[in-house]
Amino acid sequence: MDPLIIVGLFLLILALLLGSGLWIGLSLLGCAYLGMEFFASRPTGDAMMTILWRSSTAWSLTALPLFIWMGEILHCTRLSSDMFKGLSPWLSRLPGGLLHTNIVGSAVFAAVSGSSAATCVTVGQITIPELRQRRYPEGLIMGTLAGAATLGLLIPPSLILIVYGVTINESISKLFIAGILPGIVLALLFMLYAGVAARLSPDWAPDQEPRIVLREKLRRARGLLPVVSLIIAVIGSMYMGLATATEAAAVGVLGALIIAVLQRAITWPMFLASLMNATRTSxxxxxxxxxxxxxxxAMGFVGLPRMLATWIGTLGLTQFELLMALLVFYIVLGMFLDGISIVVLTVSIVQPIIAQAGIDPIWFGIFIVITVEMAQITPPVGFNLFILQGLTRHDLGYLAKAAFPMFLIMLAMVFVLIAWPDLVTWLPQHVR
Known part of the structure; x- marks a missing residue:
């Protein structure tokens, strides 16, 4: 049978199940079950039992709930307010002023949360009132925060990179390390935009920050020590080859608990609530x-990935043309689905295609994450926009317009990665 017809049938079944209101996970199971029944000869129940057990007991998957729990614990602490106090004296004199606290604060918190949504909420609750009080332009506050919060998907420990790594059986530690340099470059591009936009904005008239002597700057910077220490413990242990991603996640949970206890920021009910929230999300x-x-x-038994790869090979697409087609595909898909759903729905189909095209799977993981980052700030289903709407009561269209320059920067970042792939692959090649 023609592979496009089989793909169409799979998509039709999946669309009907999703349209019925069934959970995405159960819709995937239902689609796979029906596909096995219709197109494969192997007993469906036996295959389903085996793969569900194998996928749910994978050792690499244990990093996921631990990193989620670490973020839940840190949400109880005062790390975000300490970060603002510690960063603001050092950033206030840059072009763009304290807008950079949105970007640098998001990058720092992303390195201990792994979630774009958690980064947006936690950083936004502190920076939005502070920047408004200092009369920064509202559009720039919203735009820089919406865009910078997406760094939670790219800078390790990224939950989406864990999902991607588990799905394609790739090293999560190497994926984490691969996200460091692109994350830093993207944060710098955001900061460059903030500086240029500040100079060009007709509404730019924020209150001037008082000059602070070096001793006071250093005293305030002490509030950054807990989060910096946690980042070094988690990311450093993986980079130096001292810990796997799962072991680093356990270190992160322990470090987050120590910080919360030392700050007296967590009670027994809050501890239990963080554990239950992490369990539900996991x-x-x-x-x-x-x-x-x-x-x-199911698609493997049907032979669908092989047939699709063969069919795409007959189109004669260059590697760049294939990436452009996938870029458009993921941007459109991101308008309607969250990032994790996009990854689990598509990677199994796309993986043999990129393998045939000679695209590095680690590089492609970062490519997917950046395109999914764009989805966080594109309507109608832009999760960061919904979070900001809840925090500020702004209209969704206003927020999307404010975040659009950040979307363009992320789009430009994709072309940077295509032009300089070593930006992704160099660090993982030097991991022990």
Missing amino acids: AMIALLLAGAAFLTL
């Missing part, structure tokens, strides 16, 4: 991964 993602694993198996 269970949701695990169901998605189980459904994706079964769907991957």
Whole structure:
């Protein structure tokens, strides 16, 4: 049968299940089950039982709930307010002033949360009132925060990179390390935009920050020591080869608990609440991964990935043309789905295609993450926009317009990665 017809049938079944209101994970399982029944000869129940057990007991998957729990614990602390106090004296004299606290604060918190949404909420609750009080332009506050919060998906520990790594059986530690340099470059591009936009904005008239002597700057910077120490413990242990991603996640949870206890910021009920929130989120993602694993198996028995790869090979696309087609595909898909759902729905189909085209799977993981970052700030389903709407009551269209320059910067970042792939692959090649 023509591969496009089989793809169409799979998509039709999946669309019907999703349209019925069924959870995405269960829709993936249902689609895979029906696909096995219709197109494969292997007993469906036996295959489903085997793959669900294997996918839900993978050792690499244990990093996911631990990193989620670490972020939940840190949400109880005063790290975000300490970060603002510690960063603002050093950033206030740059072009763009304290707008940079949105960007640098998001980059720092991203390195201990792994979540774009958590970064947006935590940083926004502190910086939005402070920047408004100092009369910074509202559009620039919203735009820089919406865009910079997406760094939570790229800078390790990224939950989406864990999902991607588990889905394609790639080293999570190497994926984490691969995200460091692109994350730093993207944050610098955001800061460059903030400086240029400040100079060009007709509404730019923020209150001047008082000059602070070096001793006072250093005293305030002490508030950054806990989060910097945690970043070094988690990321440094992986980069030096001292810990796997799962072991580094355990170190992160322990470090977050120590910080919370020393700050007297966590009570027993809050501890239990953080544990339950992490459990619920992890269970949701695990169901998605189980459904994706079964769907991957079903398509493998049908031979769909091989047929698609062969069909795309006949089109004669260059590597660049293939990447452009995938870029448009992911941007459109990101308008309607969250990042984790996009990864589990598509990677199993796309993986053999990129392998045939000679694209490095680690590089492609960072490519996917940046395109998913764009989805966080594109309507109608831009999660960072919804979070900012809840924090500020602004209209969704206003927020999307404010964030659009950040979307263009992320789009430019994709072309930077295509032009200089070593930006992604150099560090992982030097991991022990």
